[in-house]
Amino acid sequence: MDSNRLLKQRIRRLKQLPTLPSLLRELFEVLQDEQSNFADIARIIKHDQTITERILRVANSPYFGHSGYVSTIEQAIMFLGYDLVKGICLGASVFKLLDGGKKRTLSNLWRHSFEVGIIAANIADQKSSSDPSVCFVAGLLHDIGRVVLLTLDMKKYLKIISSDDLVTEEMDCFGIDHALAGAEFLRNANLPEEIVATALFHHRPEEAESFPDLAGITAVAELLSRRFFPKDEDDGIWSEQTEGILLRMGLEDQDLILLEEAVKRQADELASAMSMN
Secondary structure (H helix, E strand, O other): OOHHHHHHHHHHHHHOOOOHHHHHHHHHHHHHHOOOOOHHHHHHHOOOHHHHHHHHHHHHOOOOOOOOOOHHHHHHHHHHHHHHHHHHHHHHHHHOOOOOOOOOHHHHHHHHHHHHHHHHEEEEHHHHOOOHHHHHHHHHHHOOHHHEEEEEHHHHHHHOOOOOOHHHHHHHOOOOOOOHHHOOOOOHHHOHHHHHHHHOOOHHHHOOOHHHHHHHHHHHHHHHHHHOOOOOOOOOOOOOHHHHHHHHHHHHHHHHHHHHHHHHHHHHHHHHHHHHO
């Protein structure tokens, strides 16, 4: 069987995975309806108490700096925005399906995801015209393909998850890497195209014809996460391309010192709200 045919079969399998809960299917249908409102969205989210509580915790976390207290899911959606709420729902739901796996590994992978989101949002705020909130969501979901591959074969994927050449190992084991797996999954979940493109190109941002700034910021954020928050599960790759993006952004040594101080504080502020527990 040729590799292209095998790859297409893998992609079809991804689209058929039961990783997209009915709650999310309903949520995306509502969001695509121009006549829907916050009450329609809230009504769907309220069916899952765990996700409702997590969204409220995030909305009230110091990281987002809300001056009052967000007490209803309607307020949280208005404050956080559609895409961030979708990102939290998607991440929380998919990770919850994998509770039978290695809890520490999954927790570290989830934490890595929102740490990259925090770094990306800070870079956007300081050195780019990109929207920090979009960068946060892109960072939060950039590695969702790794979770998709875990659902395909957890035992096999856990053997390679800490590999220094993860993408090659993924191709050897699955015939697809986590970037393409994530992009297919996010597209199937009706996430915005800039989030899909970022997942696809976060390891090769120089190839991103659409939304290159967002892909570049996410790639640099993932690279810096290895420096700021080293974990066995991180997979940031230093390359000439990411180094060039770093230089073009004007991120110098002093900037990186200040960035590290800020994101470490913010990660601690957001950790309890984003916890998988």
